[in-house]
Amino acid sequence: MTEPTGSDTRSKILIAAATMLAEDPTARLSVRAVAAKAGVSTGSLRHFFPTQQVLLDTVIEGLQTLDIPDDPMADATKAPAERLQACLQLLLSAVGTGASARQNWTALHDAYVASPTPEESAQTFLAMERLAVSRVDRWLAQLHEEDALVDGDREQQSHFLLSVVNGLSLERAFPGARARLGFESSSLRLAVTAVLRADAS
Amino acid sequence: MTEPTGSDTRSKILIAAATMLAEDPTARLSVRAVAAKAGVSTGSLRHFFPTQQVLLDTVIEGLQTLDIPDDPMADATKAPAERLQACLQLLLSAVGTGASARQNWTALHDAYVASPTPEESAQTFLAMERLAVSRVDRWLAQLHEEDALVDGDREQQSHFLLSVVNGLSLERAFPGARARLGFESSSLRLAVTAVLRADAS
DNA sequence: ACCTGAACACCGTTCAAGT
DNA sequence: ACCTGAACACCGTTCAAGT
Numbered sequence: 001m002t003e004p005t006g007s008d009t010r011s012k013i014l015i016a017a018a019t020m021l022a023e024d025p026t027a028r029l030s031v032r033a034v035a036a037k038a039g040v041s042t043g044s045l046r047h048f049f050p051t052q053q054v055l056l057d058t059v060i061e062g063l064q065t066l067d068i069p070d071d072p073m074a075d076a077t078k079a080p081a082e083r084l085q086a087c088l089q090l091l092l093s094a095v096g097t098g099a100s101a102r103q104n105w106t107a108l109h110d111a112y113v114a115s116p117t118p119e120e121s122a123q124t125f126l127a128m129e130r131l132a133v134s135r136v137d138r139w140l141a142q143l144h145e146e147d148a149l150v151d152g153d154r155e156q157q158s159h160f161l162l163s164v165v166n167g168l169s170l171e172r173a174f175p176g177a178r179a180r181l182g183f184e185s186s187s188l189r190l191a192v193t194a195v196l197r198a199d200a201s
Numbered sequence: 202m203t204e205p206t207g208s209d210t211r212s213k214i215l216i217a218a219a220t221m222l223a224e225d226p227t228a229r230l231s232v233r234a235v236a237a238k239a240g241v242s243t244g245s246l247r248h249f250f251p252t253q254q255v256l257l258d259t260v261i262e263g264l265q266t267l268d269i270p271d272d273p274m275a276d277a278t279k280a281p282a283e284r285l286q287a288c289l290q291l292l293l294s295a296v297g298t299g300a301s302a303r304q305n306w307t308a309l310h311d312a313y314v315a316s317p318t319p320e321e322s323a324q325t326f327l328a329m330e331r332l333a334v335s336r337v338d339r340w341l342a343q344l345h346e347e348d349a350l351v352d353g354d355r356e357q358q359s360h361f362l363l364s365v366v367n368g369l370s371l372e373r374a375f376p377g378a379r380a381r382l383g384f385e386s387s388s389l390r391l392a393v394t395a396v397l398r399a400d401a402s
Numbered sequence: 403a404c405c406t407g408a409a410c411a412c413c414g415t416t417c418a419a420g421t
Numbered sequence: 422a423c424c425t426g427a428a429c430a431c432c433g434t435t436c437a438a439g440t
Binding site: 009 | 403404405406407408
């Protein structure tokens with residue numbers, strides 16, 4: 001019967017850090033501050049979180065995974081804009097946050113950017129891309145049937161939305177990602193407004 | 202005949218910091234390191250740059266303003282949407298295409314993503330980011346004066362536009378970039394429509 | 403295995419003191 | 422006005438020592 005939340009003090013540390021962030025989103029989660037709030041020593045904190053970066057990544061990841069819906073486009077009770085935004089949020093969440101986001105981007109970079117155009121592995125990348133485009137396109141097709149979409153080339157709209165998600169995903173891997181998380185939803189909302197009719201709020 | 206570059210030691214400090222960045226883009230520009238490189242005391246450095254943030258911003262701004270093309274926002278003969286799109290296109294063009302784009306992204310990746318979050322070089326990255334945000338924000342401020350902007354948080358709008366540019370820039374480094382170039386202008390156009398009033402075509 | 407707390411090598415900022 | 426360097430209050434990480 002091992003607790004899925006981990007050991008007691010490990011949880012205490014995570015809860016302390018999350019509480020500090022909740023009380024003040026700009027709070028600095030220093031070793032000593034978190035350890036004191038959790039009522040443990042700095043050495044104990046280091047035992048579970050070997051580096052400060054690991055601690056921060058774990059905290060942020062815990063905050064993100066509090067919401068995990070099904071296919072949001074199916075939820076007919078919500079407005080088109082809300083549903084499309086939820087779908088994009090789903091794509092975005094795939095990259096993860098913190099160390100996970102960096103790891104994902106490093107893998108993509110090494111495979112498709114670093115080498116002088118491998119030409120052969122390009123096929124798998126392009127296949128993945130087509131898959132993503134078609135997925136977004138299916139969402140837009142649904143919204144088109146509801147007459148919620150603005151006029152225009154749907155392929156262009158799909159590429160546009162994917163570029164926004166790509167940009168936001170990338171920014172999750174850059175320094176200062178925590179401070180930028182607050183802009184994600186507003187950016188997605190702005191992206192959504194560009195492809196939806198104004199009256200379909 | 203006062204030198205526009207400022208006092209001698211002030212220049213020495215800026216040159217020292219810029220040199221350090223040139224030698225190692227991930228170098229940490231700490232007070233003591235820069236002061237030592239410049240051959241001045243930490244107190245002297247603080248006299249000209251009251252805070253570390255001011256120093257970093259000044260250094261980055263000095264590096265950026267080495268290239269200053271024409272500002273498309275000044276061309277009053279064109280519609281707001283056209284001007285803003287031209288400005289974003291300018292940002293986008295900085296990354297280059299093909300091998301140049303891949304090279305630029307590799308440099309960014311190695312410096313800020315690959316290493317287990319260098320935390321120390323984060324400051325220079327964040328200074329660059331603030332510069333980019335403020336640049337976009339200045340364009341939006343101009344459009345706001347012309348009453349061409351939709352209501353809403355301008356900082357959110359700036360971040361949104363930058364995310365679009367980041368996404369498109371990144372996609373220039375991925376396989377199949379040539380085929381995607383055709384979607385760039387339509388994506389920028391869609392992004393622009395999200396922040397401009399509908400009547401201000 | 404878990405936990406402690408001191409110690410180390412750094413930070414950025416302040417400030418009395420000099421010129 | 423410019424410049425010095427010590428001092429202060431932090432930081433993240435390491436590690437011998439305990440249980």
